[in-house]
Amino acid sequence: MQRIPDAAIRRLPAYLRWLTECQEERVTSVILGQATGYSSEQVRKDLAYFGAFGTRGVGYDVLALREEIYRILRLDRGVRAMVVGAGHLGTALVRYVAQGHQDVQIMALLDSNPEIIGVQVGSLRVESVERLEDIVRELGIGIAVLAVPKEAAVPVADRLAECGVRAILNFAPVAVCTRYPEVFVQPIDLTLELQALSYFVGQRERHSL
Amino acid sequence: MQRIPDAAIRRLPAYLRWLTECQEERVTSVILGQATGYSSEQVRKDLAYFGAFGTRGVGYDVLALREEIYRILRLDRGVRAMVVGAGHLGTALVRYVAQGHQDVQIMALLDSNPEIIGVQVGSLRVESVERLEDIVRELGIGIAVLAVPKEAAVPVADRLAECGVRAILNFAPVAVCTRYPEVFVQPIDLTLELQALSYFVGQRERHSL
Numbered sequence: 001m002q003r004i005p006d007a008a009i010r011r012l013p014a015y016l017r018w019l020t021e022c023q024e025e026r027v028t029s030v031i032l033g034q035a036t037g038y039s040s041e042q043v044r045k046d047l048a049y050f051g052a053f054g055t056r057g058v059g060y061d062v063l064a065l066r067e068e069i070y071r072i073l074r075l076d077r078g079v080r081a082m083v084v085g086a087g088h089l090g091t092a093l094v095r096y097v098a099q100g101h102q103d104v105q106i107m108a109l110l111d112s113n114p115e116i117i118g119v120q121v122g123s124l125r126v127e128s129v130e131r132l133e134d135i136v137r138e139l140g141i142g143i144a145v146l147a148v149p150k151e152a153a154v155p156v157a158d159r160l161a162e163c164g165v166r167a168i169l170n171f172a173p174v175a176v177c178t179r180y181p182e183v184f185v186q187p188i189d190l191t192l193e194l195q196a197l198s199y200f201v202g203q204r205e206r207h208s209l
Numbered sequence: 210m211q212r213i214p215d216a217a218i219r220r221l222p223a224y225l226r227w228l229t230e231c232q233e234e235r236v237t238s239v240i241l242g243q244a245t246g247y248s249s250e251q252v253r254k255d256l257a258y259f260g261a262f263g264t265r266g267v268g269y270d271v272l273a274l275r276e277e278i279y280r281i282l283r284l285d286r287g288v289r290a291m292v293v294g295a296g297h298l299g300t301a302l303v304r305y306v307a308q309g310h311q312d313v314q315i316m317a318l319l320d321s322n323p324e325i326i327g328v329q330v331g332s333l334r335v336e337s338v339e340r341l342e343d344i345v346r347e348l349g350i351g352i353a354v355l356a357v358p359k360e361a362a363v364p365v366a367d368r369l370a371e372c373g374v375r376a377i378l379n380f381a382p383v384a385v386c387t388r389y390p391e392v393f394v395q396p397i398d399l400t401l402e403l404q405a406l407s408y409f410v411g412q413r414e415r416h417s418l
Contacts, residue, residue, distance in 0.1 A: 009405050009408050009409075010401075010402075010405045012404075012405065012408075013398075013400070013401035013402075013404035013405050014384065014396075014398070014401055016404070017382075017401065018384075035384060036384050037384050037386055037394075037396070072408065073404055073405070073407050073408045074407050074408060074410065074411040075404060075407055077411075079403070079406075079407040079410060081403060081406075088300070088301040088304045088305060089301045089302075089304075089305050091297065091301070092297040092298045092300070092301035092302075093298075093301075093399060095297045095298075096297060096298050096399060097399060097400060097403065103404060103407070104400070104403040104404055104406075104407060142407070142410035143403060143406045143407070143410060145403075166409060166410045167406035167407075167409040167410050169399075169402055169403065169406060173226075175223065175227075175244060175245050175246050177246055184406065184409035184412075185246075186402060186405070186406060187223075187246070188397060188402065189222075189223070190302060190305060190306060190378075191222070191306060191313070192219075192222035192223055192226065193219075193222075193378055193395060193397065194288070194290060194306065194313040194352060194354075194378065195221075195222035195225070195282055195284060195312060195313055196218050196219045196221065196222050196282070196395075197288075197290075197313075197352045197376035197378060197393065197395060198282050198283050198284055198288040198312070198313060198351070198352070198376075199218050199221075199281065199282045199283060200218075200375060200376040200393035201283065201288060201351035201352060201375045201376050202283040202286075203393075
């Protein structure tokens with residue numbers, strides 16, 4: 001199997017969600033694209049990376065495609081995540097993800113503030129960030145969500161990488177790259193997202209003139 | 210000026226943040242790339258879209274580049290945003306963005322729950338979603354952040370588009386496309402992000418075997 005580009009991997013969960021809710025036996029790339037916001041060409045290209053080829057005019061087998069994406073993303077094994085930083089954003093993330101699917105479970109919530117440690121957030125009790133390495137090993141955490149202040153992001157990411165976490169979702173407003181090239185860091189910076197949208201506000205105004 | 214690809218636009222705020230904090234007079238694409246997590250080729254290509262060309266071995270003028278990106282993103286005019294949905298995520302977003310830069314200001318927070326309407330969140334009082342159209346017009350809102358439940362996302366997005374909002378940051382776990390092609394919708398789905406990271410947990414394990 002050839003290496004699947006990161007951008008294609010990031011689109012697979014959207015296809016998977018739609019396929020899971022779909023009632024049909026077969027789906028075309030046109031329909032799957034419309035439902036997920038991508039072009040049919042993009043859908044066909046993404047799925048072809050792992051050998052899923054639809055039949056012209058008939059499309060893809062929904063059940064088979066769903067199982068294949070599930071397997072590619074390794075969701076069949078279940079993935080354990082934890083959130084570091086139990087401020088407004090960290091606690092909101094824990095509550096938000098707990099409402100959703102159970103493929104990815106948030107198993108722990110950590111903070112450094114003694115006043116927050118021990119507080120109950122949904123089904124989790126906030127634990128001390130001093131126990132980070134122990135918790136990662138005890139619970140077999142593969143993914144960490146960074147919701148810490150800017151200053152703490154890089155040192156915490158290095159500790160996570162060092163004790164075996166392999167993927168980080170970084171909400172801290174700073175670029176994080178660990179000393180470990182095998183660790184994948186996905187940034188989500190809300191301020192930067194809003195700044196980028198500012199451009200589109202302008203664009204669409206100009207187009208409509 | 211040629212049309213700048215959406216993906217390049219989404220990288221500009223990261224460059225801008227680094228340039229704003231930078232103390233140097235000049236910066237090379239190599240340094241800017243390392244600091245923001247992109248390749249130097251990517252940096253040069255992105256900046257060339259709007260006519261910013263560095264000088265080999267000398268780089269870009271930091272101040273000029275900063276002002277140019279600021280202008281491209283229309284941040285010099287200031288952009289007004291609002292958040293629809295004052296649950297855990299919506300309120301966390303309001304508090305989070307309020308801490309940061311002031312180029313993009315969140316001017317209003319709306320909800321449909323009578324028990325939440327009127328509650329104070331940071332400097333904002335939660336208003337009724339029934340007033341959505343009035344608030345967009347009164348405050349000149351260009352960007353909306355959707356933090357509503359799945360079922361509400363599409364109808365709210367249509368209302369936003371209809372009254373002139375031109376960019377939507379969608380946190381609801383559903384694909385949103387409005388009936389208005391001029392409205393740009395950027396999805397951020399935390400569950401899907403975590404599912405995609407599951408793949409990378411697996412990848413890196415395989416590489417290290």
